[in-house]
Amino acid sequence: MNADALPAWAQVAVALLVLAGAAVALLGSFGLLRLRSFFERVHAPAMIATMGCWCIMYGALLYFSLQGEGLAVHLLLIAVFIAVTVPITTIFLMRAALFRARQMGQDAPPSVSTHAQNSGRAPL
Numbered sequence: 001m002n003a004d005a006l007p008a009w010a011q012v013a014v015a016l017l018v019l020a021g022a023a024v025a026l027l028g029s030f031g032l033l034r035l036r037s038f039f040e041r042v043h044a045p046a047m048i049a050t051m052g053c054w055c056i057m058y059g060a061l062l063y064f065s066l067q068g069e070g071l072a073v074h075l076l077l078i079a080v081f082i083a084v085t086v087p088i089t090t091i092f093l094m095r096a097a098l099f100r101a102r103q104m105g106q107d108a109p110p111s112v113s114t115h116a117q118n119s120g121r122a123p124l
Contacts, residue, residue: 010066017059024052038097039109042090049086053079 006014024047031044057079064072101108 006063006066010062014059014063017055017062021052021055021057021059024048024055028052039094042094042097046086046090049082053082 028044028048031047032041035041035044057075061072061075064075098108
């Protein structure tokens with residue numbers, strides 16, 4: 001047996017976490033294929049990037065922390081940066097697509113803003 005090998009409980013935990021993250025990514029990929037419009041389809045990659053990333057990160061954190069000389073903090077930083085940037089990027093993409101669809105007169109989701117409805121002007 002290798003001296004650097006992980007205990008059986010850690011191997012199982014790492015495998016389950018990485019497989020769970022991969023399963024979330026696979027399900028999100030099916031969402032990209034199955035959903036019809038951009039507004040429905042944009043949620044699937046956001047879920048992949050957050051839920052899948054966190055599961056894989058926890059598995060890698062456990063593995064590298066038990067293999068190395070302490071807590072693998074760089075993995076936490078990667079996951080935090082992804083968790084912060086993905087929702088912001090998704091919001092910007094959705095707003096740009098919504099603006100473009102409304103400008104072109106295409107069928108777009110209605111505005112939820114009460115201010116735009118009460119003022120009589122077109123919502124953004």
